[in-house]
Structures are given as C-alpha cells and as structure tokens.
Amino acid sequence: MTTIISVPSSLDDQTFEQIFDQLAPLPPDEKILVDARRTRWASPFGLTGLLALAQTRLERPTFAVPELDETTSYWARAQFFKHAEGFYDILGRPPRPRAASGSSVLLEVTPVAHTQDVHTVVENIQQRAQAILQEKLHLESSVTMRFTMALSEVCQNVIEHAGCGGWVAVQAYRWQQRAPGRAVVQIAVCDSGMGFRKSMESEHGPRLTDRWDDGMALEETVIRGATRFRDPGRGQGLAGVRKFIGKWEGKFSVRSGTARIAVIPVWDEDVPLQENLPHFPGAQVQLTIPEKYR
Amino acid sequence: MxxxxxxxxxxxxxxxxxxxxxxxxxxxxxxxxxxxxxxxxxxxxxxxxxxxxxxxxxxxxxxxxxxxxxxxxxxxxxxxxxxxxxxxxxxxxxxxxxxxxxxxxxxxxxxxxxxxxxxxxxxxVDGEQRRAWETIAQLGGARPADVATATGMLPEHAERTLETLWRRRLVIRQESGYVPLRSGVRTGGVRGDATRGTSGAIGVVAS
Missing domain, CATH: 3.30.750 (Transcription Regulator spoIIAA)
Known part of the structure; x- marks a missing residue:
C-alpha cells in the first residue's frame, strides 16, 4: 500500500508541519507518494525539507512534481530535482535546469556532508549574496561577511551533530502575505540525522531532570550555547548566528524532533517554543533576514 | 627573530x-x-x-x-x-x-x-593593564618606574601589571625594560636589545 502525502500549495517552514503531521504516524518502511502536483511555491526550507524527508524512508518514496511550469522551472533552477532524483522515483517530467544567474536563487540546493562542502557553499555564495543583500535588502556592505559566517556555522552544525549529510539552500524573495512586498533572504539547512537532543545525549547521556526532551535540548543549545563537547570553545557558532540575527533584526528558528524554538524579531508573531509537534528526525534550521526599512 | x-x-x-x-x-x-x-x-x-x-x-x-x-x-x-x-x-x-x-x-x-x-x-584586559600597555606603546618602551610616573600607579603595582602583560605576551620583556609589540620590534639577543629614546625610555629597534 502507498500512502499519499499531500504537499501544501505554498510550502514553507510553517506549512511543512502539515507534511510532518501526515508522516509521523507512518512506519519508516511504508511506501509513500509525496504529492506536490498542486504546489505552486516552496521556500528553501520546503525544498531542503523534502529532500531530508526522503532520507528518512526505508522504502524509496515517489515524488509527483508540481503541475505548474513556473514552479517546476524554478525548482529545477534551484537544483531540487537534480538531488531529488537520487532519493525519489519522480512522477512527471521536471524541466532541464537553466542557469540560476540573475534569479533570486542565492544558493541552489546543495548537499552538506563534509567540511569541503562548507567551503564550496561559502565560496559560491559570496558574490551573489553581496548583490542581493545590498541592492535588494538595502543592508550595509558589512552584512555580507556576517551573513556568510552565519551560513557557514549552520552548515557546520550538520557535519558535527547530524551524523549524516543534510541540505542547504538560500533564496531571496518578496513576501506576498506577511508585510507584503518586503524583500527577505532565507537560509534553510535541513537534515534527518540524530537531532539536538540525541547529539547532547551522545556525550552526556540523558539529563537527570523531570523535563529532558527536545524542547529543553533546543533551549540549552540554541539559547544557552550548550554543546555535547567539553571543549569550552564549542557553542560559539550558534551564539554568533544569534548575534548576527539580533543585529539585523532577523529571525532564527530550529526544529528538532518534536520541538521548535525561534528567536523572534519585533516584526514577527511566531511563538518562541513549540512542543509536542509531530516527530521528525534531525534538525531543520531557518534564518530570515528582512529588507531594511528606509 | x-x-x-x-x-x-x-x-x-x-x-x-x-x-x-x-x-x-x-x-x-x-x-x-x-x-x-x-x-x-x-x-x-x-x-x-x-x-x-x-x-x-x-x-x-x-x-x-x-x-x-x-x-x-x-x-x-x-x-x-x-x-x-x-x-x-x-x-x-x-x-x-x-x-x-x-x-x-x-x-x-x-x-x-x-x-x-x-x-x-x-x-x-582590565583598565590598569590597558593603561600600562598604552603607556608602553606611547613611550615606545619603558621601565616599571616610567609607567608608574606616567600613569600614577604605585611602582610595585606598575611592575606587577607589566609582568602580567608580559606573561600574556602583550608586551616584550627585555633586560632593560618592556617594549611594545609591533612588526618593527626585534626580540631577544639583537643589537643590545633596545635603544634609548630621548625620553629616557626604551625605544623600538627598527627591523
């Protein structure tokens, strides 16, 4: 039997919860068809999340491509299908990818599994990031290096903690519904590895407290800078990301296991900590940098 | 070197x-x-x-x-x-x-x-270490007594502060006093270690 997983028409970190919800009750060896035919748009979180999803399945899943040419064309430019073909049986014919130059794709969907992948990401994004961050988001020139530093750190998080490879993508776009017309850049890094709680437990074991769960593990690591390593120098990466996000009024969220934590700027109405979400392995990180109001 | x-x-x-x-x-x-x-x-x-x-x-x-x-x-x-x-x-x-x-x-x-x-x-660095370091940088080199005079610290306190800066490798200690770190400073065993500036303080040797 094949279970159909419906992909929302607009796929971002919030609507992806509908997919997690459909997946959570299924055993990992159950055959699934991820149906994106009605999907019109996906954020970097959506694209990288779909790849991480496929990695959790023991039975190779099927993926039904969006019907809208504009959507498939964009996903192809973002290199989604190139990677999806390795994990999904593709239903439908994705277009051949065209060059991403001049588009809002800052960084195509890129695997992150080894140290050299982080170098590749950093080398590839700098020039494009500078143009987008300064021209579209009207940020100061000094933001480019900080942005790339933050990107580097969230990618390294996968290599050091996931126990398997993950995916990164970066895209600039204009919000349609929330603060309409405001330009943003989003970084998404998704993996289906061990997640924050298990990473902490791998060194220290479970905490001897009534409440040691995914939510607490996220609070400890993302907010308080704890890590599984005893080296006092560890934990600076995410601390640096928080600092960067604070300075540029961005948003930073991490979902892991059954919890999601967010560092929320004044322009957003998200909740700081959500618990008892449908379980999904690994960690899914998103950074949003908004256009500076002039 | x-x-x-x-x-x-x-x-x-x-x-x-x-x-x-x-x-x-x-x-x-x-x-x-x-x-x-x-x-x-x-x-x-x-x-x-x-x-x-x-x-x-x-x-x-x-x-x-x-x-x-x-x-x-x-x-x-x-x-x-x-x-x-x-x-x-x-x-x-x-x-x-x-x-x-x-x-x-x-x-x-x-x-x-x-x-x-x-x-x-x-x-x-604490305030006193910074003052002592800046004095050394300004004078181009100094003995504890010179730093004490310039900053108003007690001589023994200036000596301790300079010793701390040296242990932190933020100034160079030589027989004749302390000199600031700069790419033009020579360390140990070179041309009498240091030259004397007009202020009487120890100067920097050009490399």
Missing amino acids: ISHIDVSSVLRRTVCDLYSNLVTRPTGAAVRIGIERHLDEIGDKALAILDFSHVGLLDYSCADEIVAKLLMQYVSVDDPRREVYFVFSGMSESHMEAIDSVLDRYGLALVTQLADGAAQLIGK
Missing part, C-alpha cells in the same frame, strides 16, 4: 590551494598546526606577525581553532612552549568580530596592527 606568516598561504598549503576563506574547525585546526610547525622552526624567542590580509572570511569556529587555541599554548599556561609573541595584522572588521568573540570566551587578549601601523589591544 621576526617571522611574517601569511595565513592565507598557510591555508592554501595545508588545506587546499583553491580556498581563500577560513571556515570550519578542521580547516582551522590544519592551519593552526601549519603555523605551529613554522613557529617550531624559528627559535625559542620570536615575534610572529600573523597576516590576515588575503583571508576572505573567518568564521567563529575557525577563529576558535586558529586564534584561541594557538594563543592558549603560548600565553595562558605557566610553562609556555616557548617565548613567542603575536601581532595580528591585515584584519578586516568581520575578522575582528569573530576574533573578539573567541577572545572574550577564553579571557584572552592580543595585539593587532592597524593599516596605519598603529597597534591596538583587543580582547579581555
């Missing part, structure tokens, strides 16, 4: 000749080991100029591996590997941000050389 180390060259030599960015811990560790090997070859007393001019990006993890873990071996242990002083040059604003962050975490400090040649002390 003064040794100029182009950090970007160390990166290309030890990790990959296509890279210009210092990112990731393994990269930082490889570069640090490359620097340490170089330092092993230059004698027991040396001034190393770490030049970041050609480094693109330096992230927090790499700064921790290169800067903090390097300094820890030479400045914050009772028995350092050898008497090595560091001056960090060619630093951009974003390099400074990453480095500031790791210095703060470990309670370390270092000397940077700005584009105009002026030295700057960054990291964790």
Whole structure:
C-alpha cells in the first residue's frame, strides 16, 4: 500500500508541519507518494525539507512534481530535482535546469556532508549574496561577511551533530502575505540525522531532570550555547548566528524532533517554543533576514 | 627573530590551494598546526606577525581553532612552549568580530596592527593593564618606574601589571625594560636589545 502525502500549495517552514503531521504516524518502511502536483511555491526550507524527508524512508518514496511550469522551472533552477532524483522515483517530467544567474536563487540546493562542502557553499555564495543583500535588502556592505559566517556555522552544525549529510539552500524573495512586498533572504539547512537532543545525549547521556526532551535540548543549545563537547570553545557558532540575527533584526528558528524554538524579531508573531509537534528526525534550521526599512 | 606568516598561504598549503576563506574547525585546526610547525622552526624567542590580509572570511569556529587555541599554548599556561609573541595584522572588521568573540570566551587578549601601523589591544584586559600597555606603546618602551610616573600607579603595582602583560605576551620583556609589540620590534639577543629614546625610555629597534 502507498500512502499519499499531500504537499501544501505554498510550502514553507510553517506549512511543512502539515507534511510532518501526515508522516509521523507512518512506519519508516511504508511506501509513500509525496504529492506536490498542486504546489505552486516552496521556500528553501520546503525544498531542503523534502529532500531530508526522503532520507528518512526505508522504502524509496515517489515524488509527483508540481503541475505548474513556473514552479517546476524554478525548482529545477534551484537544483531540487537534480538531488531529488537520487532519493525519489519522480512522477512527471521536471524541466532541464537553466542557469540560476540573475534569479533570486542565492544558493541552489546543495548537499552538506563534509567540511569541503562548507567551503564550496561559502565560496559560491559570496558574490551573489553581496548583490542581493545590498541592492535588494538595502543592508550595509558589512552584512555580507556576517551573513556568510552565519551560513557557514549552520552548515557546520550538520557535519558535527547530524551524523549524516543534510541540505542547504538560500533564496531571496518578496513576501506576498506577511508585510507584503518586503524583500527577505532565507537560509534553510535541513537534515534527518540524530537531532539536538540525541547529539547532547551522545556525550552526556540523558539529563537527570523531570523535563529532558527536545524542547529543553533546543533551549540549552540554541539559547544557552550548550554543546555535547567539553571543549569550552564549542557553542560559539550558534551564539554568533544569534548575534548576527539580533543585529539585523532577523529571525532564527530550529526544529528538532518534536520541538521548535525561534528567536523572534519585533516584526514577527511566531511563538518562541513549540512542543509536542509531530516527530521528525534531525534538525531543520531557518534564518530570515528582512529588507531594511528606509 | 621576526617571522611574517601569511595565513592565507598557510591555508592554501595545508588545506587546499583553491580556498581563500577560513571556515570550519578542521580547516582551522590544519592551519593552526601549519603555523605551529613554522613557529617550531624559528627559535625559542620570536615575534610572529600573523597576516590576515588575503583571508576572505573567518568564521567563529575557525577563529576558535586558529586564534584561541594557538594563543592558549603560548600565553595562558605557566610553562609556555616557548617565548613567542603575536601581532595580528591585515584584519578586516568581520575578522575582528569573530576574533573578539573567541577572545572574550577564553579571557584572552592580543595585539593587532592597524593599516596605519598603529597597534591596538583587543580582547579581555582590565583598565590598569590597558593603561600600562598604552603607556608602553606611547613611550615606545619603558621601565616599571616610567609607567608608574606616567600613569600614577604605585611602582610595585606598575611592575606587577607589566609582568602580567608580559606573561600574556602583550608586551616584550627585555633586560632593560618592556617594549611594545609591533612588526618593527626585534626580540631577544639583537643589537643590545633596545635603544634609548630621548625620553629616557626604551625605544623600538627598527627591523
């Protein structure tokens, strides 16, 4: 039997919860068809999340491509299908990818599994990031290096903690519904590895407290800078990301296991900590940098 | 001995000749080991100029591996590997941000050389250490008594403060007094160690 997983028409970190919800009750060896035919748009979180999803399945899943040419064309430019073909049986014919130059794709969907992948990401994004961050988001020139530093750190998080490879993508776009017309850049890094709680437990074991769960593990690591390593120098990466996000009024969220934590700027109405979400392995990180109001 | 180390060259030599960015811990560790090997070859007393001019990006993890873990071996242990002083040059604003962050975490400090040649002390130093360091930099070198006179500190307090700065390798201690770290300073066993300036303080020997 094949279970159909419906992909929302607009796929971002919030609507992806509908997919997690459909997946959570299924055993990992159950055959699934991820149906994106009605999907019109996906954020970097959506694209990288779909790849991480496929990695959790023991039975190779099927993926039904969006019907809208504009959507498939964009996903192809973002290199989604190139990677999806390795994990999904593709239903439908994705277009051949065209060059991403001049588009809002800052960084195509890129695997992150080894140290050299982080170098590749950093080398590839700098020039494009500078143009987008300064021209579209009207940020100061000094933001480019900080942005790339933050990107580097969230990618390294996968290599050091996931126990398997993950995916990164970066895209600039204009919000349609929330603060309409405001330009943003989003970084998404998704993996289906061990997640924050298990990473902490791998060194220290479970905490001897009534409440040691995914939510607490996220609070400890993302907010308080704890890590599984005893080296006092560890934990600076995410601390640096928080600092960067604070300075540029961005948003930073991490979902892991059954919890999601967010560092929320004044322009957003998200909740700081959500618990008892449908379980999904690994960690899914998103950074949003908004256009500076002039 | 003064040794100029182009950090970007160390990166290309030890990790990959296509890279210009210092990112990731393994990269930082490889570069640090490359620097340490170089330092092993230059004698027991040396001034190393770490030049970041050609480094693109330096992230927090790499700064921790290169800067903090390097300094820890030479400045914050009772028995350092050898008497090595560091001056960090060619630093951009974003390099400074990453480095500031790791210095703060470990309670370390270092000397940077700005584009105009002026030295700057960054990291964790208390007010008295900073005053003493600035006095040494201003005078081009001084004895504890000179620092006490210039700052109003008690002589024994000035001596202790300078000794602390030396142990942190933020000033060079010579027989005739203390001299600031600059790329133009020579350390140990050179031309009488230091020259005497018109103020009577110890001056810097041009390299």
